Structure formats: structure tokens, C-alpha cells
Amino acid sequence: MSIVVDLIVRRKEDSVLGDVGKLNLSVGEKVIVDIDQSQEIGTVSSKERFIEKHKQDVYRISRKLTKEDCPRMRDNKQKCIEAGKIIIQKIEDYELDMKLTCVEFSFDRSRLFVYYTADSRIDFRQLIKDLGHLLKTRIQMVQIGVRDEAKMLGGFGPCGCQLCCKTFLKTFNSVTVEMAKIQDPSLNIAKMTGVCGRLMCCLGYEDAFYSEQAKKLPKQGSRISVADGQGIVTHVNYIKDEVTVELPDKQYKKYKSTQINSVISTPSEERQNNAQNQQKNNSNQPNNNQKPSNPNGGQRNNNQNNNQKNNNQNNNQRNNNHQNRKFFNKPK
Numbered sequence: 001m002s003i004v005v006d007l008i009v010r011r012k013e014d015s016v017l018g019d020v021g022k023l024n025l026s027v028g029e030k031v032i033v034d035i036d037q038s039q040e041i042g043t044v045s046s047k048e049r050f051i052e053k054h055k056q057d058v059y060r061i062s063r064k065l066t067k068e069d070c071p072r073m074r075d076n077k078q079k080c081i082e083a084g085k086i087i088i089q090k091i092e093d094y095e096l097d098m099k100l101t102c103v104e105f106s107f108d109r110s111r112l113f114v115y116y117t118a119d120s121r122i123d124f125r126q127l128i129k130d131l132g133h134l135l136k137t138r139i140q141m142v143q144i145g146v147r148d149e150a151k152m153l154g155g156f157g158p159c160g161c162q163l164c165c166k167t168f169l170k171t172f173n174s175v176t177v178e179m180a181k182i183q184d185p186s187l188n189i190a191k192m193t194g195v196c197g198r199l200m201c202c203l204g205y206e207d208a209f210y211s212e213q214a215k216k217l218p219k220q221g222s223r224i225s226v227a228d229g230q231g232i233v234t235h236v237n238y239i240k241d242e243v244t245v246e247l248p249d250k251q252y253k254k255y256k257s258t259q260i261n262s263v264i265s266t267p268s269e270e271r272q273n274n275a276q277n278q279q280k281n282n283s284n285q286p287n288n289n290q291k292p293s294n295p296n297g298g299q300r301n302n303n304q305n306n307n308q309k310n311n312n313q314n315n316n317q318r319n320n321n322h323q324n325r326k327f328f329n330k331p332k
Contacts, residue, residue, distance in 0.1 A: 001052050007033060007042035007061075010113060011104050011152050012144065018061040020048055030065035032107060038138075039108040041065060041073075069107075076105045083135055087114060090127055098122050101149050111138045117149055147172050150196040157194060157202075164201055175199040182210045182238075185220065213238040216257050221267030226255050230264060 007018040033042045084103045098118040128139045151165040194200040222233045231245035
């Protein structure tokens with residue numbers, strides 16, 4: 001059984017377990033912890049607790065961080081700046097499709113962490129060889145996402161406050177397009193995108209409220225019944241718990257959710273009804289391509305039939321006369 005605490009290490013803020021040993025630690029204290037044959041600085045993020053089985057690796061905490069370690073930390077920051085310039089130059093020399101985010105030395109400078117973003121897998125074997133030869137330390141390449149990049153570098157959001165991921169947000173929850181649609185039907189992506197280029201994490205904070213309001217209020221385009229009659233919902237305001245309705249007399253009025261009597265049809269049903277009505281109207285209209293009937297058409301047809309009969313009789317008479325002439329003119 002060991003006494004452990006949670007430690008936050010490196011700029012990526014990875015969480016590891018540290019064996020307290022005989023030290024008395026409190027939340028927020030900085031310590032030196034041995035990780036993979038190198039010394040790193042960690043920040044205590046939880047109270048001491050007992051564990052029986054180690055489901056993950058537990059690293060030994062050697063000592064607390066003291067004032068005598070401050071010059072070493074300042075020196076490490078300066079060397080990180082110098083190493084970053086060398087790495088950027090090498091990335092350009094090898095024409096690698098990657099973006100350097102930052103670099104970080106371990107406390108004893110036995111290992112250098114290189115954080116980068118890339119859209120695809122990068123072959124940087126030769127890069128690691130050159131950097132190891134120039135910087136005289138072990139190189140560990142760490143690929144991160146754009147959200148992790150924003151968390152490491154920090155910044156300010158559209159609200160004017162410091163980024164949530166930099167201040168208090170510990171994990172990244174999924175933010176979907178459906179969350180954005182329900183909060184802004186126009187789906188203006190420019191207003192909903194954070195500095196990382198992804199949908200803002202704060203959209204998930206109010207998703208439960210908007211989802212609950214969407215169950216209470218009718219959707220835009222629905223036909224509802226109110227005290228003034230039936231109308232079509234043209235706008236839904238989830239925050240004010242009200243809808244804007246277009247009435248038959250082309251007036252627009254706002255109603256609270258409690259003032260709605262019933263929902264007559266949903267937007268899909270309303271579109272289907274409009275399509276059926278349009279089809280009925282088209283079927284009732286006369287076909288302009290059809291020729292109008294002529295009242296004298298029947299008489300004309302009878303005259304044509306009589307003329308045809310007379311012509312046939314005349315032809316038969318001619319044939320008979322011709323046969324008679326042949327018979328009487330036959331030599332005896």
C-alpha cells in the first residue's frame with residue numbers, strides 16, 4: 001500500500017501519480033519527480049491518499065522544489081528559446097509539413113520535449129538525429145491537437161476573457177454541430193469558432209438548458225394555436241422562453257410558452273400540407289394546351305362523311321361505264 005498524490009507535469013499538463021514517501025505535501029506545492037530516468041517538475045493537484053493496486057505507473061517524488069532551483073529553471077527557459085530556433089531552422093531545411101508549438105526541457109535537461117501539430121504522419125527520424133547531435137540530449141517528439149495547442153499557448157476568447165482551457169478546463173468535451181444549431185439557427189460558424197479553429201467549448205456549458213427549452217417550445221415553422229387564433233412560428237427565443245408568431249392578418253406577436261394552447265402541425269407536416277394544397281390547385285386549373293371543343297365540329301364531320309360517300313358513288317359509276325364500253329366495242 002502506497003501513499004500517492006496526483007501530479008501535473010509538463011506544459012501539456014499530463015496527470016501522473018507520485019509516491020509521497022516521507023514527505024508532507026499539500027495541493028499546489030511543486031516537487032521534483034523522477035520520470036523515465038529524468039527529473040521533472042510537478043505540481044500537486046490532489047490530497048494524499050492510499051492505493052493498494054497500481055493501475056498506472058507511480059513515480060517517485062524525490063523532494064520539494066526550493067528557491068535554489070529558480071536559477072536552474074530560468075536557465076532552462078533560455079535554453080528552450082535557443083533550442084526552438086534551431087528546431088524551426090531544421091524543419092525548414094527538411095521541408096517538413098509540421099508546425100512547431102513549443103519546446104520544453106526536463107528539469108535536469110536530460111530530455112527535450114518538442115510539441116508540434118501536423119495534419120498527417122511525419123517522418124522525422126533524420127530530424128531527431130540532427131537535433132540530438134546539436135543539442136546533446138534525448139529528443140521526444142509529441143504530436144498534439146489544435147485544442148491542446150491553444151491550451152498550452154493561452155490567449156483570449158471572443159468574450160474578452162482568458163481561454164477556459166488555459167484557466168480551469170481540465171478535459172475537452174465533445175462539441176457537436178447540433179449544439180451550435182440549437183443555440184444559433186443561422187449557424188454563423190465565424191461567431192462560434194474559438195482561437196483553435198474548432199467550435200467553442202462554452203457551447204457545451206448551456207447545452208442542457210437549450211435542450212430542455214427545445215422540448216417546451218415549438219420549432220420554427222410550426223403551426224400553433226394561441227388566443228388570437230392560429231399562426232406560424234417565425235422565431236424562437238429560448239432564453240426569454242417565447243416565440244414570435246405570424247397571424248393570418250400578417251401581424252407578428254410574441255407569446256410565452258404558457259400562452260401556447262397547442263401545436264397543430266410541425267414544420268415537416270406544414271410543408272407537406274402546403275405541397276398537397278399546391279398540387280390540388282394545379283389539378284383544378286384548366287389545361288391551356290388542350291384545344292377547345294368546336295360546337296360545329298359534329299356537323300362538319302357529317303358533311304365530310306357525305307362528301308366521301310358521293311365521291312365513292314361517282315367512282316363506281318365511272319368504272320361501270322368503262323366496262324360497258326369495253327363490252328360493246330368488242331369485235332364480233
